[in-house]
Amino acid sequence: MSPFLAVIARDVRLALRQGGGSYWTLLFFVLTVTLFPLGVGPDLALLARIGPGVLWVVALLAAMLSLDRMFQADYEDGSLELLALAPLPLELTVLAKAAAHWLTTGLPVTLLAPALGFLLAVDVTAYPILIAAMLLGTPVLSLVGSIGAALTVGVRRGGVLLSLLVIPLYVPALIFGALAVEATLDGLSPRPHLLLLGADLLVALALTPWAAAAALRLNLE
Amino acid sequence: MANLHWLANPGRFLRIANAVLPYLGALTAALLAWGFFAGLSAPHDATQGAPAKIMYVHVPSAIMSMAIFGAMAVASAVALIWKHPLADIAAKASAVIGAGFTATTLLSGSLWGRPTWGTFWVWDARLTSELILFFIYLGYIAIWQAIEDPNRAARAAAILCLAGSVNLPIIHYSVEWWNTLHQPAGLLQGRTDSSMAVPLLTLLAGFFSFYVTMLLWRMEREVVGRKIRQLRLLRAQA
Numbered sequence: 001m002s003p004f005l006a007v008i009a010r011d012v013r014l015a016l017r018q019g020g021g022s023y024w025t026l027l028f029f030v031l032t033v034t035l036f037p038l039g040v041g042p043d044l045a046l047l048a049r050i051g052p053g054v055l056w057v058v059a060l061l062a063a064m065l066s067l068d069r070m071f072q073a074d075y076e077d078g079s080l081e082l083l084a085l086a087p088l089p090l091e092l093t094v095l096a097k098a099a100a101h102w103l104t105t106g107l108p109v110t111l112l113a114p115a116l117g118f119l120l121a122v123d124v125t126a127y128p129i130l131i132a133a134m135l136l137g138t139p140v141l142s143l144v145g146s147i148g149a150a151l152t153v154g155v156r157r158g159g160v161l162l163s164l165l166v167i168p169l170y171v172p173a174l175i176f177g178a179l180a181v182e183a184t185l186d187g188l189s190p191r192p193h194l195l196l197l198g199a200d201l202l203v204a205l206a207l208t209p210w211a212a213a214a215a216l217r218l219n220l221e
Numbered sequence: 222m223a224n225l226h227w228l229a230n231p232g233r234f235l236r237i238a239n240a241v242l243p244y245l246g247a248l249t250a251a252l253l254a255w256g257f258f259a260g261l262s263a264p265h266d267a268t269q270g271a272p273a274k275i276m277y278v279h280v281p282s283a284i285m286s287m288a289i290f291g292a293m294a295v296a297s298a299v300a301l302i303w304k305h306p307l308a309d310i311a312a313k314a315s316a317v318i319g320a321g322f323t324a325t326t327l328l329s330g331s332l333w334g335r336p337t338w339g340t341f342w343v344w345d346a347r348l349t350s351e352l353i354l355f356f357i358y359l360g361y362i363a364i365w366q367a368i369e370d371p372n373r374a375a376r377a378a379a380i381l382c383l384a385g386s387v388n389l390p391i392i393h394y395s396v397e398w399w400n401t402l403h404q405p406a407g408l409l410q411g412r413t414d415s416s417m418a419v420p421l422l423t424l425l426a427g428f429f430s431f432y433v434t435m436l437l438w439r440m441e442r443e444v445v446g447r448k449i450r451q452l453r454l455l456r457a458q459a
Contacts (some may be wrong), residue, residue: 007435015222095411096319144388147380147381147384151364151377151380151381152364152367153368154368155368158367161363161364161367162360164356164360164361164363165360165381167356168353168356168357168360168385168388168392169384169385169392170270171386171392171395171396172391172392172395173355175395175396175398175399176395176398178399179399181430185274196395196398200391201385207387208384211383211384214301214376214380215380218377219373219377219382221373
């Protein structure tokens, strides 16, 4: 197995096994979505209107909550230093870790989203676009989040700081993702939003590993 | 580059800054005093009347709030690439001033919005991106506070600042896109007569001069503060 895939496989395994907390993220996603009908009232028309936005915001929070898992445990037990010394460039290690984070949060959240969409009475015709937008958008959350996770890796109580740093950077993905679904519901083409979301993903894919690797190097000194 | 290295000596920087600061302060006071006087005595806006005077605070601080983030991005790049010892100090000293201008922009804008649009806040594209800019400033300041060692904090903050500066245009256009599909709020399109433009430009120069004054002052404090920290650490180790 190539080193890149080995890092992904290792991180996915760690996340799925006991204490990994991958299920907790999904449970958080489900629980938080159920809070919205309780908070704004059971009016299905209102829920259907805010549904896509709610799903996106909660998916964003779920991805963010699990970001500290990306580097923190490896930093604490020293394996992050070994990964940094390994022949695989640190940029690619970061990319692999972001991919593993996406496989254990973004992807399951995407697959769960239609089920929660039923609870929020989101129109069924929007589901293919909702899934497509989330498949394009949630990797951006993992990639951009890797910068924040790398910057706060050595910081005590870095979790809250991490969300402060990352939330403003999540705005474009949230906007394009929610707009794609809303455009479909309004009978418009979601294509431009999906294309912009894809462009956002490509920019994140090209640039974030460099920034996150630089931040990791600084915290490993 | 030669000039950059010549200024890299903190002692020399302190001497020059000390010599320049009083004159800069006087220039700032003069520009602001004249600009506000001219602005207040200029004719009222034809449609908006007296409330439009808020423009004289709002527009220059909005321009400064964005320009300072640009300056911080340049300083962060210089600090990361050339390890210039004053660049990260300049970026750090700028952040609080920039956040102040951003807050001023948001507050004055909301005070201006009440009489003209009938509400303190609308989710207009410009307001929203200014608010997000404010949050990015706060995150930048927070990371300086979170990391104790100034050298590590400087590099972490520089990486964050550069990531933010790549993201800001994307945020700006995404927000514009988001808003134009919802409720377009056509505003802030004043044809500017010279009776208003001259005070406005004077005030912009005054705000800029205020920024430079505050920047040098805060940089001086930071340089001296780091020296004190170093001496205390040495004494604690002795």
